[in-house]
Amino acid sequence: MSQLPDGASDLADAAALDAADPLAGFRDAFVHAEDEPDLIYLDGNSLGRLPVASVALAAEVVEAQWGRRLIRSWNEGWFELPTRIGDRLAGVVGAAPGEVALADNTSVCLYKAAVAALQARPGRTRILTDDLNFPSDVQVLRAAARAAGPDHEVVVVPSDGVHGPLDGLLAEMDDGGVALVSLSHVAYMSGWCWDLAAVTAAVHEAGALVLWDLCHSVGAVPIDLGAAEVDLAVGCTYKYVNGGPGSPAFLYVSADRPELVNPIAGWYGSDDPFAFDFDAGRAPDVSRFLTGTPPVLSTALVEPGVDLLLEAGMDRLRAKSVALTERFIALVDEHLVPRGFELRSPRDPDLRGAHVSLFHPDALAVDQALINEESVIPDFRPPDLLRFGFAPLYVRYADVDEAVARTVRVVDGGGIDRWRDAKPAVP
Ligand SMILES: Cc1ncc(COP(=O)(O)O)c(C=O)c1O
Known part of the structure; x- marks a missing residue:
């Protein structure tokens, strides 16, 4: 796992939250490809994962x-x-x-x-x-x-x-x-x-x-x-x-x-x-x-x-997805807003579902760099939005931190320039 840059975050430790998560066991009810152990899948709002059953x-x-x-x-x-x-x-x-x-x-x-x-x-x-x-x-x-x-x-x-x-x-x-x-x-x-x-x-x-x-x-x-x-x-x-x-x-x-x-x-x-x-x-x-x-x-x-x-029960699922999106937005404010991203979802958790949209002028390039270089799968919606979906059955708190850390790496490491010309048929 990579580290987020130092910041003012006083968020609870992600590993501790995952260890205490009553829904954590549901992650194993889904197929996770063995040859891609680092994949962070944040597109369950487009296509959910495959249940083992x-x-x-x-x-x-x-x-x-x-x-x-x-x-x-x-x-x-x-x-x-x-x-x-x-x-x-x-x-x-x-x-x-x-x-x-x-x-x-x-x-x-x-x-x-x-x-x-x-x-x-x-x-x-x-x-x-x-x-x-x-x-x-x-x-x-x-x-x-x-x-x-x-x-x-x-x-x-x-x-x-x-x-x-x-x-x-x-x-x-x-x-x-x-x-x-x-x-x-x-x-x-x-x-x-x-x-x-x-x-x-x-x-x-x-x-x-x-x-x-x-x-x-x-x-x-x-x-x-x-x-x-x-x-x-x-x-x-x-x-x-x-x-x-x-x-x-x-x-x-x-x-x-x-x-x-x-x-x-x-x-x-x-x-x-x-x-x-x-x-x-x-x-x-x-x-x-x-x-x-x-x-x-x-x-x-x-x-x-x-x-x-x-x-799992919808109340427990909702509580977790709110916690995941709240954590993501806090980390976005701290690490991604200074790098040109803007929140394009309601800030009040009562007014939003389980995905969060971010504006970036090079959103498609960020999306492609995340997918192709960093094993993070969000999705892109034209002209300039990235969507990050937090399906509470299988997304972990640590995934939230890691996705933000890898997005920081894309921006700071020149990923946008490397993927600026990408034109995938299905972004
Ligand atoms: C909110 C919403 N409505 C309708 C559709 C279209 O669904 P379908 O392709 O099953 O007709 C989608 C597809 O993603 C959707 O997100």
């Missing part, structure tokens, strides 16, 4: 279930996978059984949910979101507005780039024309975390429906969709849920909203897919939002990650 499960699903049992496996667990694992994930987001199903990807789930909401609010023509939202979400919301008719529009409320624009949002809700408010619970760039219950209550007060994108909060922040009376939510499972690259998304539809109709009806959302009936009725619970055959292999592999979250 998923390795054996993948072999079981491919070799035994597909290879030996063949089509009989549909009657031996495959058919229920999206809703059975959805019911387990419901325990992570404060939903009831029958309200969460794995399906599609986040963008497609968002489209289904948005169109359903617009159809349930005839006469209202506006969808509200903010400019912290993920670009795919805004593209999807615009597509949903187009599908609803030429009078529909998406209003993107501007922010300061870091904090959610609550006042602007409330002002836009005033006129009774808003059908749907759709926001990312935790913003993908700045890490801003909305007060999900308070915003939901304000949206309902205005007579609109709410649709939350939980991609950056599920598995990172405690969520209680039921207590907040959320109508609709979507999220991915490949970040803090550790479901694997391209793993299916999830969709939550409140049991109190039976009027919401899946706009992409298909046999898997019917009440009897194998009746092969043109006029089949719709399933009563969230499974009415399913459409076609689920991707069995990737759906099955979501479960080990969900199990780990349930075992």
